[in-house]
Amino acid sequence: LDRGTLRCDLVHKRRGELARESVADEAELLVANEIHEIGRGDGETNVLLTQATAIREEWLRELFPDDFSGRVAVNWDSAAKRAVARREIVFRDLALDSRPLDPPPAEESARLLAAAVISGECVLKEWDRAVDQWIARVNLLAKAWPDWQLPTYGEAERELLIQQICHGAVSYKDIKDRSVLPSVKALLSPAQQALVEKHMPERITLSNGRGVKVQYDGAAEPFISARIQELFGVDSLPATAAGRLPLVIHILAPSHRPVQVTKDLPGFWRDHYPRIKQELRRKYPKHEWR
Structure with missing residues (x-):
């Protein structure tokens, strides 16, 4: 009982208010002979307790052990x-x-922490683009090669991983800087991780010797980005997933704005580059044009 407001907790997870004229307004524990439910304009209900009497815990223990x-x-x-x-x-x-x-x-604390992370209330600082890229790489390879029986990352796996990261912690302060990528990778065996590194690489080397970063974005096809000048001497693109996932290339002007998005690089050189070269040569005369 709150002696200021006369609000009190009831059984069945309800709240009530003791009548102002009650003689039990000093009681720690009380029983009410009458309960009145009074409707409010906002649709809620006030529970008013009247004819209340103070009781003791030991009486309840004796009667209802x-x-x-x-x-x-x-x-x-x-x-x-x-x-x-x-x-x-x-x-x-x-x-x-x-x-x-x-x-x-510990177990319940980890569950509550994980729920706060999953809801977005708390953010794991180390759950970064590298983590999302790894998840996309694994899921794409698993889809391309179902016979390899690779684990995949869905919502259930994500929640389980977050719970594991939160293990042993009770506060956001304990987990906000915890490492994430090793825990995420641990879903796969070392041999499976090696398959991902081999067939869904972070970087590839083009036929002209230039290295470029591969971007993996969820379920979309993997892609690379390169300026036209960086593609001189490149007639075809490698594929990922042991040949089953062709790379998409975002071909960029010197300004780094895309001029073409394609999987057909030979077709670009043959059908589109002559026209694009004329337009861009006027805008960027100091750049090399072949």
């Missing part, structure tokens, strides 16, 4: 960004005594 239990309640504190716990003595579902428990239970 089987209705008492102990529990540990673990909740998420959004302001502190941490799990908090209280050890409680409960009559039915009403907590009669509640005391802080620190540290809170």
Whole structure:
């Protein structure tokens, strides 16, 4: 009972208010003979307790010994960004005594932390583009080669990985800088990781000797970007996934703006480059044009 507002907790997870004229306004524990539910204009209901009498916990224990239990309640504190716990003595579902428990239970704390990460309330700083690229590489290779039986990363796997990263922590402070990529890669065996590195590489070398970074974006086809001058001497593009996933190339002007997106590089040189070269040579006369 809050002696200022006369608000109190009831069984069945409800809240009520003791009548102002009640003689039980100093009670720690009380029983009400009458309960009135009063509708409000906003659609909610006020519960008013009248004819209330103060009682003692020991009386309840004597009359209803089987209705008492102990529990540990673990909740998420959004302001502190941490799990908090209280050890409680409960009559039915009403907590009669509640005391802080620190540290809170590890498993439940990790679950609450993971839920905060999954919802976006807390952000793992190390869950970066490199992690997303790895996930895309694995999923694309698994789709291209189902016979290889590679694990894939879906929502369930993502949630499980986040729970593993949160293991042993109780607060956002504990996990915000934790390493992520090693845990994500650990879903695959070393041999499977080697397959990914070989067939879905981070970088490739073009036939003219230039190295370029491969971009993997979710379920989309992998692609590379290069300026026209960097492609001189390149007649064809390598494929990923052991030949099953052709690369898309974003061909860029000297300004790094795309002038063509294609998988057919020979067709670009044959059908489009002569016209594009004339236009770009006027705009960028100092660049090499072949």
